[in-house]
Amino acid sequence: MTLPIILFFVFAAIAVIGALMMIFFREPIHSALALILVMVALAVLYLLLGAEFIAAVQIIVYAGAVMVLFVFVIMLLNAGEEERTNISKLAHYVGWPLGIFLTVELVYWMLRAPIGARATTATIAPGDPTRDLSMLLFRSYLFPFEITSILILIALIGALVLAKRDS
Amino acid sequence: MEKDSFIRKLREWDAAAVVEVLDFRGETTIVVARENLQRVAEFLVNDPGTRFAFLSDITAVDKFPIEPRFELNYHLLSLERRARLRLKVRLAGDDPVAPSMVPVWPAANWHEREAFDLMGIRFEGHPDLRRILMPDDWEGYPLRKDYPVEGYR
């Protein structure tokens, strides 16, 4: 057991427990907090994978902005406990088995993935990773990058139009 | 004397409006009948010769054993004429109701609420006649002379 492996298991456990808590909590704000926990744990895992920049972005954008938005909306709508309604019979009886089956299947295929089976984090990429990322983003992927900025703008305007009360 | 001119104007306008004129220490008081109060007030506010647009105060006085028991004093001020005038209305003890002056002077709102609260005079046509100083569930009208000053209610 080396330190990175211990760290991995600790934060993987935190992520899974957080995800479970998100499912089982009834108050939306508690669910949101659990999800934030998952995201922070994931950020640490990214660090273990050597993706510092992605870890920082994960926290800044996901935990620091998107989830703030969620919390903000929950506060604004003063969302209380979920009401228990009859969910569809199918989901009720087959939901859990199907979900677990899906998970197991995914795990199986992930383990059989040709790339994942033999590699470890020891594989070290040459060069400065953040510099490489920026080169990729602003050279090879410049067009998609610009498209996403337009997407953001559209989302911004769309959110504004949707949330604005009709006067 | 300018004050006499107000009275003269009032008399010219409606001879029956002025019931009585009192003068004490340079203060002129015009006693008006309850029915005429609103008309007189409107005249005093609107007539260019008087222009009592500023209502300083409304005071209710309880003359307990004497009838008519209540006196309402409206202290008026004319900023243009630099003059004060007191309108007085006498109300019977068993019928302490006066027309509300809020339409004429918006300032009367709280003054009338206070008179209602502490003296139990009701104002007809008041937009929001609730107790103002005393708690909402208070019984009795503390400033009346027959209100016990000591002991428990």
Added chain:
Amino acid sequence: MEFVAQHPILVVSLIKIVVLLFLLMTALAYVTWFERKVVARIQSRIGPLYVGAHGLLQPLADGVKFLFKEDVTPPAADRFVYVLAPFLALSLGLATIALIPFGPATIMVLGVPTQMGIANVSLGLLFVFAITSMGVYGVALAGWSSNSKYPLMGGLRSSAQMVSYEVSLTLSVVGVVLLAGTLNFNDLIAYQSGHWRYVRFLPHWNVIPQFVGFLCYFISAIAETNRVPFDLPEAETELVAGFHTEYSSFKFAMFFMAEYANMITVSCLATILFFGGWLSPFPERWTWQLYIPGVGLILGGILLAYDTAMNQRGIARIQLAVVTIGALVIGAACLLPSVMPVVQGPFWFLLKLLGFLFFYVWTRGTLPRFRYDQLMDFGWKFLLPVSLANLVITAFVVMVLNR
């Protein structure tokens, strides 16, 4: 034990964490004392006076008071979140300090050369922003979980305020990053060493080319830490106490400490990004500057000694005597040839930090408070465009110069 021996960095880091946490907690307490004294001076008062000489033990007394006060939880509160919020606020406030370097990498601990500062991360600046961006939760959750109207409004206000000022805060430092070409604090400071080529007496600090960026940064930082004139989330005279209205006892103290920790963090950042971090403002050839910390402390000690002898009586005299001797001893120690180079970095760093903290208090003593909509207008319609323009111009200049 073997595990520990295998990971000496772990042990050294733990030691550093403990030492820094202790120093930071003390500093937080004494920043309140500092603030009260300075504000009192501005307002022609004396400030804390009776607990200890010059009120020096006042922070201690406050701490004890906070610990022993009744801890009230509103019955309608969401207990879990209600308890979580102050912990979140304080831990996030303290966590950022871990990334701040207080001096160059010179000390040896357990045979490991290490830096004054806990972590040296290659994307240090980015991680500081990552942690501060989480800071909203403490305030927002506190406001929401109290289940009371004033805290809710304070919480909503502050979430909006902190999120919007974060944008201009981040944008205003991008100029510096563009100039230095790095996000690492050590490299950022190294970039600022030396002096300008033509104006030899001016240190090569980023504040000179990035003055607009600095102003934007510092204004946003004041807003981000919810201080006057942007203290709307806790606007005392409107929202009673804003998001922490319902908090009492130590939970309240935690919010208080978090606020001061945030103040220290953003001041540290300003020091590192714009004022050359631990670098001294004087050129290196002036070797006498090495004596400044020691001589300064000794002079301060002498002043204190004079005060002790002339103005103090009784127990205050003893307390001050202890402080005086401490100052003199440390000052003398700073003159030892082995210690002298080590204290240079922290000395200049702390001096600059203190300057920023003083500025914070100064604004608090001078300015009225913005109204909420004016604050938002200011953030979005003035600060953001200005910092964006600063960014664009800087990028252009950097591009032209690098060509």
Added chain:
Amino acid sequence: MPISVETPTGAAETMVLNMGPQHPSTHGVLRVVLELNGEIVVSAKPHIGYLHTGIEKSCESKTYSQAITLTDRLDYLAPLSNNLCYCLAVERILNIEVPKRAQYIRVLLTELTRIASHLVWVGTHAIDLGAMTVFLYGFREREEIMRILEMVSGQRMMTSYFRIGGLALEPPPGWLERVARFLDSFPAHVAEYEDLLTQNRIWLARTKGIGYLSPEDAIALGVSGPTLRGSGVDYDVRKYFPYSSYEEFDFDVPVQKDGDCYARYLCRVAEIKESAKIVRQAIAKIPAEGPIRTVAPGIIPPSREEMKTSIEGLIYHFKIYTEGFSPPRGEVYQAIESPRGELGFFVASDGSANPYRVKVRAPSFVNLQALPELVVGRLIADVVACIGTTDIVLGEVDR
């Protein structure tokens, strides 16, 4: 205890916020029920009476002289104004004239309390808007005025220094010099407040255009004092109906046209300076020697010397202090310009030794009525500014 609060507009998306009675910026125990849409005030209802002490009723069971001490408790920031107004009213009923020296001293002291009151106002208003330093500066100067009042009357706040027919005591020697010293240092201090506030961008943004009150509305709502003059109406009782020799003093009545919080602020600051001017003139006018009480046997207590030396003096002294005096039947309404506006005392006498009815026309009470007019449609932060500039004292509102 749940308090049901009606929402006047009944809109679904609004929130009702109880501002007060325990709130840092309601200046006491005012409770304003605000209906908010977001942070915008849809309706505001002031609820008062938390400090109701029944002073008017209490006055009816006191003798005329005893009632003076009650008037101190009305507007506790300017107690001497209340004393003065009540004494003037009773003097009117009695039809007695106060010696000139006493009149000038009255003017001087009431103007000092006006300065003190306005200083407290500037300070509290500033701290409401977040500028805390002005508050402490204001209290620094007020402290000096309090010391002067203590020197003259033995009390800092509830002085009860004015008595029917004159003053309570001969002021101590050297007090005028002290007032003069205060006046010498005072203008520099006022300049300090103005430095901090008058041209401050944030201050302007917080007060300019906020809480507009048109002159017509102001008159209709009976608003008086600086709140009225901020709307451009130059009504000042000291000029319109001079009392206590105010006609002999040369001063201006500051008037501003804008009718917003800033205009009211400017009015009050200018008024501080005008008051200082009046005080300076009063110092020059007050004769060194002369009676401080009028002579009216059976009504005004004789001087100490007379009480000790003549039998009539002793008898009058005993009678006045045990059973009081009985003015003729009649009722008067006496108004003065208190720091907050037209302060009126209606005193009715039935010929007995106790006032039959005392009614206080409290300027704060009337001015507070205008609050909903000022704040509806604005933000919560503006409510604070508007409560600040209406300058209410709850002791006077609730009586």
Added chain:
Amino acid sequence: MNEIPISYFLVLSAILFGLGVLAFVFKRNIITVFMAIELMLNAVNLAFVAFDRARGGPHDGWVFVFFVIVVAAAEAAVGLAIAITVVHNRQSLNIERVNLLKF
């Protein structure tokens, strides 16, 4: 020494994705349903980063994570705006009540 098999990350990613699907199916609050989507996106991101690490080389995987995060942010903004509108129109956050295509 400092090696973690990449497959660990992949398994974790699969588990998180499965939990996200379950949350999506079982949660009835419209906001928590959005959160379930975020969880699934996060799981996918983890897989991206892990694969990227396994490949070494240029960090195309990171670029995709970057894009996913951006799209998730946009989605959250629009989605929450829709949630607010739904709540204003239906007075309920329950997703079962939002069964009409037209209000």
